[in-house]
Each structure stands twice: as C-alpha cells, then as structure tokens.
Amino acid sequence: MTYEVAIDGLTSTGVRNYRLELSRADGRWLCRLDGHEIEVDAVLARPGVLSLRIGNKAYEVRYERVAGEQYLWVGSARFTAEVRDPRSLRGRVRAVDDSGPRKLTAPMPGKVVRVLASQGAQVEAGAGVMVVEAMKMQNEIKSPKKGVIQRILAAEGTAVNAGDVLAIVE
C-alpha cells in the first residue's frame, strides 16, 4: 500500500506530508518513507497501542480518535494524522471508512452561536459547519468529509451538551 500521510503537531513547521509505502513479505514489514527504506518491526500490543521497533529504537505509539480527528501519541507528543490512499477512487480514506452519513457532534457543552452551512449545502472536508461557544471561547465544528449537509439539528442560540449531534453530513 502507498499512503500520503499528513502529520500536524510539529510546532515549528506546521503540517508535514510524507509518502509512505508499506508492504508485507516473509513475515516482515517493508517500509519506505519519502523513498528511504526504513526497518520497521510492528506489534499490535492491544487495540490502540502499537509497539514499534525502528532499527533498534523502541516506541510505544497510542492511537486516539476524538470528534472526527485521529491522533497519534509518541511519548508525550501528540500528532494529528490524516492518511490518504492516492489510488482510492474516493481520493481519501481515513483509518475509519468515510462512506455513509457522518454525525457532527459538539465536543464540549456550550451554545451554538453561528450556523455556517445550510441544509442541502455542499461542503468540503474540513469546512466549518457551525460555531459552538463555551466559556467565551468559540470552536468551529468542521465537516469530517466532503458531502451534502443532510440535516442541521441545532439552531443558533441552542444550548448543547458534549456529544450532542449538531448536523449530519451524507
């Protein structure tokens, strides 16, 4: 498999894109990162926890998925990762499949202060759909995928709880 991996979380450089080739032969992983061959030995210790040996260096990488974003933790450093399969017809796949309707949920209790997209509107992945304010802080709730806003479930001024479904993108 060949992936394009976008990693965010490096304070200095912003998003960094990698081209990652992964395949399996004779019980070993073959890994090329931006064309350079890297010796990788991976064991899934338990769901969400990958024990990696890169050369002889050992890493425990933890996986977390929150509000449509996937995070990878290497030690105490947290990275946002977006994985695309350039061969895929849909153009983008995340670790979890993107087909079917997706819910946009409130990440925290607060109040909807603006609805940015109307029902039936076309949205790109990452486009802002609404703004939720909590303790005077505004948080843009973004569409997890490209699609059509099927329903808007919270009007401006509505108080919402964490996890409440705000909109559905099909």
Add this chain to the structure above:
Amino acid sequence: MFKKILIANRGEIAVRVIRACHEMEIAAVAVYSDVDRASLHVRKADEAYPIGAAAASESYLNIEKILDVAARSGAAAIHPGYGFLSENAKFARACADAGVKFIGPTAAAMDAMGSKTRARQAMERAGVPMVPGTSKGLESYEQAEQVAARIGYPVMLKAAAGGGGKGMRLVHSQAELKSALESARSEAERAFGDGEVYIEKAIVNPRHIEVQVLADEHGNTVYLGERECSLQRRHQKVVEEAPSAIVDADMRRRMGEAAVRVTQAAGYTNAGTVEFLVDQAKNFYFLEMNTRLQVEHPVTELVTGLDLVHLQIRIAAGERLPFTQEEVKIRGHAIECRIYAEDPDNNYFPSPGKVTLLLEPSGPGIRLDSGVYEGWTVPMDYDPLLAKLIGYGTDREQAIDQLLRALDEYFVGGIKANISLFRRILRDPDFRAAKLDTGFLDRMLKQRKTEARPDDNAAEVAAIAAGLFAMLGPAAASAGERASNGAESVKKDSSNWKAAARREAMQ
C-alpha cells in the same frame, strides 16, 4: 464492627471506601444516579441501588432517598466521602435520627465548624492564631470600610458558609471594596443560600498548609502531620504533598498542637483537617476546619503508614485510637496529582466523554486511586476528577521522579486529561526547589510552555504508525469503538474480503 456500610458518593472516593470495606470484611452498598449505572463504584460494590436523576439534588444530595436505601439494605453506617452530603449537618442529624451511624463528626461539631464566622469565634476562645479580621458577618459597607482600614489592605472577603472559592474576593484598595462586597454577597447567596460575608487581612503569597487530625469518641485526639496544598487554581487544589518542605519538627508540633486545640474546642470526632495559611515568616494562622475526609488524604496515609478510611470506620464503630501521638512517625515523601477530565490546551475546560483507551501507570512508589475504566463515559454532571496519582519516595526528589515516570506511562484516550499540566509543574525549577505559594500556578500558567517540542523523528514515527493503523483497520485502532458500536463497525466494513485482506496483511 459494622456488617454493612452504605457509601453516599460516587467516583474515585466511593471506590476508595468500598475497598476499605472489603479489606475489613464489611459489605459495601453503593447508590447511583441515572447516569452512573455503569460507573466503577457500582461495579465494585456488593449491593447497588438507583437513587434518581443525574442532578445531584435528585440523587447524591437527596437525604430521604439515601436513608431509604440504608433502611432497605440494612446498612448500619453511612460513609459520605467528600463533597455532596459530607459536611451537611442536617444529613448527619437525619442519620442519627434514623439510627444509622454517620461516619464523620457529630452534627453539633459540624455546625460549630460549618460556619466560618462561628469557627473563628470558637478558635479565638481556644487561643488558636488567626488572621486579623472580623469573626462576625459584616453588617454594613461602612463597617467593612472601617475594618479594612484598621487591618490594612489588601483584604479578603469571604462567605461564612463558603468553600471552593465561592463568595470570595481579594480587595486591593478601598475603591474596589463596595462592588467586591456586593458581588461576594450575591455569589454567596446564590451558592449557599446565605449571604453572610466577613473580612480578613489578605496574606500576600501565603502557603496553604493543613493538618490532618483524628479524634475517637473517648476523648483521644492526634495529629498526623501536615499537607502542603499551595498549588491551587481558582482556589481548587491541584497538587498536594506531605510533608511540607518548610515545616520542621518544631513547627509541625506547634501546628499539630494548635490543630488538636481546634478539634477539641469543637467537640470534634473522627477524621478532620485544620487548614492554616502560612506567611513568608512561617507564621501560621487558622483558616478553617474541613469536617470530612479530604481528597488528598492518601499523601498522609503514605507518609504515616496509616489507613485513614479504616480508622474512620473503627472510630465510628466506637473503637479507641489504636496508637498515641508519640507513635505517629512521618517517613518519606508523598505527592498527589489530581487527574481531571479537562483540556490543558483549552483553558482547562471540562472534557467529559467516552474513555476509548486507558493505560494506567504502576510500579515502585506509585498509587493510583481511580474512578474510571476504559469504555466508560465520564458524565458531564459531576466534578471532572478522574483519578489521583500519588508518588511515594524516600525523599521529595525521588517522589517527583517517580511521578514524572508514571505520567509517561499514563494515557487517557478519547477525552482530554490534564496530564501534561503535571509534567510542567513537576519540571518547574521553583517547584523542584519547593518555592511554593498559592499564586504559583497562576504565575506558571502565564508563562509560555517550555515543554520539549516534538522532533522530526517523532513525527516520522507517527507517520509510520498512522499508515500501519490505516492498514490494520478500525478494530486495531480502538477497542472502545468496536465494543460499543459493534453493529456500526460491521456495517462500515461491509466488504468481507477487504477485512480478510487486512488480516492477511498483518500475518
């Protein structure tokens, strides 16, 4: 000894008390609200009873419902934990009337200590050192102005019924006094139904040091050393330790003896805590008495080798204290970090939700008192304390190093936790030098983060791991997601051959 105890609480403290019950071969009865059916304390208990809606007033604060469960279950005693009904004299009285032993002080002792102004009056009589100020509620703005002028600015306005920083205002000059008094009064009225406010001289950059006391019902009272609780945010403790780096044997004895006088003056029994403010010249002043088991009690347990919950239960059962003051020894150093479900990158905003991945630290010197488990959803209805991580070492430096190591092992996924805050605190040069006061944390948080920036190498590791997780599919990424939304993930992964291909890829 009691055969059965009801725990009128939830979260980590309910689990803590249930554990003590089981160690003493006492059956533990849990109560839970509608959103707590799946909570850890229900899983650990021997019996569990629903007591109503999520709102605490409908459940954990509802005296009638809790006493009804006590009667139905045949519990002989009630442990209130901390918070909720733990310092409610009306509840203690209702327990006594119902013939159930309240594990804590008597209602009368709570009344004496529950009002901060009445406590001040009692302490004045007992000769306990106090911060200059009024021991009665302020009658008028004019009186406030006079007292403030006499004791000198800055002054602190405090709610008589207060706690947790509510109804509290720091006033730097006369110009601010009037509006501060009005807002303190209305906040106290809203929070406690009692607008009584009094005034104290504000001690600049004080330390907050408290003394643990235990009193049996036969007139024996002991102190168990102090806890340094100066690291606070919005008047809530964040890190606590025992012993305090500035308290030597002589000061410990003087503070302890003052705390025992406070305890005896109130006719207090069971476990309690006497809080002191300590100024830069190490003068200590009585602040208030907390008539409950404290959140931070484990640090005292570790340095004294005593189990406070066991002792609370024994005292409530009428036993005598099994040791004397001379037998109490302080050994080693313990530090507690309060792990909260809150977002350090978003102004410590509460972050309830589902815990999708939980990796808990262990090993030498580490104690974890936790109320969560993987797959559980932290409800938004209560205090967001998830767990208490406590390090215990030969000395302060070793305890800090153990905690830093444990924090690296600790991982809470799916919700935000304040773990990174403790990395910052424990690495801070002033913290390591024990230069602490109640303004420490606000000052530290104003500074820019100096945490080591992730390097390119770690980013490459993350990129490789991201690709591996993508190849392995959703089941490899998260146990929590699969366990709770099994049907959904099957539907998403409708093509079986794709799943088979993934499995092959991993072999």
